[in-house]
Structures are given as C-alpha cells and as structure tokens.
Amino acid sequence: MITARKQLQALIVTWRRPSDRAYLPLGRLISGLGPEQPEYEFVFLSGVKDALAEGLGPLLAFPDINRVYRSDELFPFFQNRVMQPSRPDYSRFIQSLALEPDHATPMDILIRTGGGRVTDPFEIFECPVRRENLQPYSTHFLAHGLSHLANSSLDRITTLQPNERLYVMHDCQNEYDGRALALRSDDRVIVGYLPGFLLGEALQLWNQCQYISCHVVKANPQTIPLQQRLLCRLETCWPAEHLPFAGKSYQPISPEATHLSPE
Numbered sequence: 001m002i003t004a005r006k007q008l009q010a011l012i013v014t015w016r017r018p019s020d021r022a023y024l025p026l027g028r029l030i031s032g033l034g035p036e037q038p039e040y041e042f043v044f045l046s047g048v049k050d051a052l053a054e055g056l057g058p059l060l061a062f063p064d065i066n067r068v069y070r071s072d073e074l075f076p077f078f079q080n081r082v083m084q085p086s087r088p089d090y091s092r093f094i095q096s097l098a099l100e101p102d103h104a105t106p107m108d109i110l111i112r113t114g115g116g117r118v119t120d121p122f123e124i125f126e127c128p129v130r131r132e133n134l135q136p137y138s139t140h141f142l143a144h145g146l147s148h149l150a151n152s153s154l155d156r157i158t159t160l161q162p163n164e165r166l167y168v169m170h171d172c173q174n175e176y177d178g179r180a181l182a183l184r185s186d187d188r189v190i191v192g193y194l195p196g197f198l199l200g201e202a203l204q205l206w207n208q209c210q211y212i213s214c215h216v217v218k219a220n221p222q223t224i225p226l227q228q229r230l231l232c233r234l235e236t237c238w239p240a241e242h243l244p245f246a247g248k249s250y251q252p253i254s255p256e257a258t259h260l261s262p263e
Contacts, residue, residue, distance in 0.1 A: 008032040009107045010127040010260060011115075012245060014197060015051045018121070023197045024051040025250050027062070028127065029078060030258060031107050038070040043257040047249035068254045074106050081115040081124070082106045098162070098218040098231060112140055112231060125197055128244050129260055137205060137238040140217060143183055143192025143230040156189040157230050160219035166191065166232060168202070168214050179203065183214060183232070192230050201244060202234065209237035 010030040014023040025047035031040050044065040052058075052065075061077040062069055069075065074082070083093050085101070094101045097112040115124035126139045146154065160166075166183040171193070174180035181194040181202060194202055194214075206212050218231040243260075 008129050008131075008260075009105075009111070010129050011107065011111055011124050012045075012127050012197075012250070013115075014123050014125070015056050016121045016123060017051070017054055019054075021196075023123070024048075024054070024056075025245070026051055026056075026059075026122075028250075028252065028257075029075075029107075029110075029124075030260070031105075033258060039072050040070065040074055041258055042069040042075055043252045043254055045249065046251045046253055048253070050249065066253055068256045078106065078110060078115065081113070081117060082109050096218065096220050096224055096228065112142075113228065114142055116227065123197075125195065127260070130238060135238060136235050137242070137244075138233060138235045139198070140231065140233050141195050141198060142228060143232055144195045145180075145182075145193035146226050146229055149190065149192070153189055153191055154222070154229075156185060156187075157191050157219050158221055160185065160191065160216045160230070162216055162218065164216045166214040166216060168194065168212055192232075194234075198234070200247070205236045205239075205242070208239045208242070212236040 008030065009032055010028060012025055013027040013029065015026050016022070017024055025045045027042055027044045027048065029040065029042045033039070033041060042062060044062070048065055059077070061075060083090055091101045094104050097104070097109065099108055099112065110124050111126040115122065125141065128137055128139050164185070166185065169182050169184055171180040171182045172178055177196065179199050181199060182190050183192045183194065184190050202212055213235050215233050216230070217233050220229050
C-alpha cells in the first residue's frame with residue numbers, strides 16, 4: 001500500500017449523536033502537506049466540545065483537544081479502519097471501492113469507506129480541497145438510507161453502471177429529515193439518499209451554482225455490506241468564495257493547524 005502522496009487530501013471525523021443520529025464534527029485529518037513536513041496532521045475541530053458535552057468520551061488516541069498531532073505514519077485510530085494488503089480479500093475489497101489495489105492510499109480507502117466500524121459511532125468523510133481556480137467541486141460518498149428502501153430499489157442498485165447519472169430530488173415529506181435529498185435512477189427508482197453530513201454543502205452549492213450532478217462510481221453486488229453498496233460522486237461548480245465545511249463547528253481549535261487553501 002502506498003503511504004505517501006503529493007496531493008493534499010483532507011477528511012473530517014464525525015460522531016453520530018445517539019439522541020438523534022446527527023453528525024457532530026470532531027476532527028480533521030490531512031495528508032500530503034509537502035516533502036519537508038510530516039505526512040499526516042490531525043487536529044480537533046470546535047464541534048468536539050459539543051460532542052463531549054453530549055456524552056462522547058475522550059479519544060484515548062488523541063488525549064489533548066488543543067494540540068496539533070503530526071506524524072509520518074498514519075495514526076492508529078485511522079490505521080485500524082483501513083484493511084491491510086495482507087488480507088486475502090484485500091483486492092476484492094479495494095475493487096469494490098473503484099480503486100486499484102497497487103495504488104490505493106490509506107486516505108483513499110478512508111474517504112471511500114467512511115472508516116466505519118461496528119464497534120463505534122464514528123464516521124469519516126471527504127473534505128474537498130481546491131487545487132486550481134477552474135476545478136469543480138467534487139466529492140465521493142456512500143449512499144445512505146439503503147436499509148429503508150424496498151427490495152425492488154436494492155435490486156435496481158445492482159444494475160447501475162459506472163458513470164450512470166443519478167438525479168437528486170428533495171424529499172420534503174421525509175419523516176426523519178425534511179431537508180433530505182434522495183437519489184433516483186433514470187427510470188425513477190429511488191436508490192439511496194445523500195448523507196446527512198453533505199446536506200448543508202449540497203443545498204448551499206445548489207443555490208449558488210443552480211445545479212449539482214451525481215453519478216455512480218461503483219454499484220456493488222448484494223454480497224457487499226449494505227452500507228457500502230453504492231459509491232457515488234457529487235460534482236458542481238466551486239464558487240470563488242466557497243470554503244467547504246466552513247461553519248463554526250468545523251473550525252480547528254488550535255491556531256497552529258494547517259489552513260486549507262488553494263494550492
């Protein structure tokens with residue numbers, strides 16, 4: 001597995017609040033800072049204070065929320081969420097993420113799997129990083145809400161093709177979240193939902209750009225766990241003034257944290 005990468009990547013760690021399953025941002029991991037700097041940097045975000053007040057216990061791997069953690073090796077908290085190449089099913093697993101086994105980095109894997117584990121309430125997602133003025137806003141995500149779909153919808157997922165367009169529609173009568181954005185196929189079958197952590201970004205960019213597009217990256221067979229069945233890519237324009245996940249709860253606590261800005 002490749003552990004070094006020239007391209008800057010960033011991801012957000014969230015905690016699912018037990019009372020309402022809302023996403024509370026905890027921290028940010030970035031890699032690829034440059035040849036003269038450690039490969040990885042982890043910092044806590046302001047949202048961790050709310051999470052701790054709501055019942056989250058201390059993260060033993062990162063005991064000081066005011067510190068910036070840097071290392072040339074991926075921190076164990078994240079490494080334990082990445083399948084090792086020595087596993088006999090590694091190649092099949094990587095291919096289910098639409099990655100190449102010989103080139104997949106730990107960050108690639110974390111971004112495309114969400115880093116979820118049955119034993120804890122944490123979820124990880126990509127924080128897009130702008131690299132040039134004309135670059136579109138693009139991010140990968142796993143479709144959510146599949147456990148609430150009819151069997152016919154699950155069957156339809158298995159027939160989706162790479163790069164097939166999915167139409168984003170406002171599910172305003174959704175009993176769980178009136179802001180919910182459903183994903184439907186060209187033949188009008190709902191095949192999943194945009195994750196809750198992306199709703200604010202998607203709605204803001206939809207208003208600014210007047211469009212968002214979503215395409216299938218990989219639709220996996222029913223032998224793959226439900227939460228990893230449908231991998232998608234969302235794209236839209238990138239307004240000059242837009243900073244992804246720039247709300248107060250997403251701000252690093254430490255002033256020494258790296259500022260994510262266009263390269």
